[in-house]
Amino acid sequence: MTSRDLAAWAGQLTFGDLPGHVRHATTRHLLDGIGNAVAARRLGHGRAGWSVAAALGGPPEARPLTGNQAHSAPAAGMATAVLVHALDFDDTHAGALVHATAVALPAAFAVGQQVRASGAQILTATTVGLETACRLGLASPHGFHSRGLHATGVVGPLAAALVTGTLCGLTVDQLVDAIGIAGSAAGGLLEFLDTDADTKALHPGTATLNGILAARLAAAGAGGPPSVLEGRRGLYAALSARDSDITAVTAGLGSRWEAAAIGIKPYPSCQLMHVTLDAVGAALAGRMVDPARITEIEVHLHPDSIPIVCGPNTGVAAPRSTYDGKFDLPWSVAALIHDGTVDIATYTAESIARAAVLATAAKVRVVESGIGGPAAAAPGHARITLDDGRILHGRVAGSRGTVALPLDDTELRAKFSANCADHPAAGELADRVFALADEPGLSAVLDLAATIAAQN
Structure with missing residues (x-):
């Protein structure tokens, strides 16, 4: 046995x-x-x-x-x-x-x-x-x-x-x-x-x-x-x-x-959203972009990740609790764009109540990637479209902190x-x-x- x-x-x-x-x-x-x-x-x-x-x-x-x-x-x-x-x-x-x-x-x-x-x-x-x-x-x-x-x-x-x-x-x-x-x-x-x-x-x-x-x-x-x-x-x-x-x-x-x-x-959030946060960070390339100028944020996600971090409440309402925010990919992506980082302070009662962050979260569109293998080891891809037509691309082979990128x-x-x-x-x-x-x-x-x- x-x-x-x-x-x-x-x-x-x-x-x-x-x-x-x-x-x-x-x-x-x-x-x-x-x-x-x-x-x-x-x-x-x-x-x-x-x-x-x-x-x-x-x-x-x-x-x-x-x-x-x-x-x-x-x-x-x-x-x-x-x-x-x-x-x-x-x-x-x-x-x-x-x-x-x-x-x-x-x-x-x-x-x-x-x-x-x-x-x-x-x-x-x-x-x-x-x-x-x-x-x-x-x-x-x-x-x-x-x-x-x-x-x-x-x-x-x-x-x-x-x-x-x-x-x-x-x-x-x-x-x-x-x-x-x-x-x-x-x-x-x-x-x-x-x-x-x-x-x-x-x-x-x-x-x-x-x-x-x-x-x-x-x-x-x-x-x-x-x-x-x-x-x-x-x-x-x-x-x-x-x-x-x-x-x-x-x-x-x-x-x-x-x-x-x-x-x-x-990041102090669900592992399955980390690669997306890294991809969005790569698209921003260290720049602070005015969230008001963003028209769409397209992110590609492993099919196993979607039910966990893109539930029916995500992107349409504020996180129901600070812990819920850690499983809300659209909101977490928006927080990264607004704050330039995702850390412990991201998930406080005051932070998750920000109307401006929720407005940006509503611009996140999730596309199923169709990639196989473990979801937590999948690559990430993000496209941020601005109001002047420019598109900021971000691609990462995996998320930071994993065995591939320790x-x-x-x-x-x-x-x-x-x-x-x-x-x-x-x-x-x-x-x-x-x-x-x-x-x-x-x-x-x-x-x-x-x-x-x-x-x-």
């Missing part, structure tokens, strides 16, 4: 088995996830997850990232996961279309504190989570989304269960049970796309919570179906609307690393520092994360993150 092969790999993986480039990739994603959580906390996002975690309480096993009060590991993991994903600024694997760090980091940090793991052990467990989440998504690209499910919410519990199980020293049989139990918690409806709901930001939180609980249940003797992946009522048969290739979960496991192929976002460490540090509001301790925190393998545990990292997040 595939779950046994996955469990056997995860159960025996050591820090020494990780190639240098994989270790570095994992630390990059940890740094990015920490920065996103810090930004969310200092800006007041993720409060519901934080409040519920505090109310759940439990034995003081782990502090949530950016906090000082310890809760049970499941509660701490949930609160951290909601923060990491709250701004939709966290990383994305293009082929799998999953937010791997949003479930791997919270489980590794919470359970790592619980068992007093070293930095090297936490980094190894995080890599297990990243690799598992990406491979589970790759087995059926866009299949869960096509069924109306958030892929991160589907694969997240299984990835978090493996992270937890490896840190807790579960046997291979127990890891198989943990994966099987976690599969029954897989879900995450995309219905939020038609409303102003917060549920997408909560999906990694419930996934992490359920993954940690699944591993604990397995350790206590509960059994899970070993056929949870390929079974006739398993994950893909029940939850994917497209064909699946179960061999993708374990093919090249230990030699080909999907954890090193995860993109880091330059952000380098300097750019990643700049994003991290901005998320930390340029706090003077941000540099020290970044250095410690990049050297996590040498840390005895997480105390110094957690202390710095809490200090930085506390600033106004």
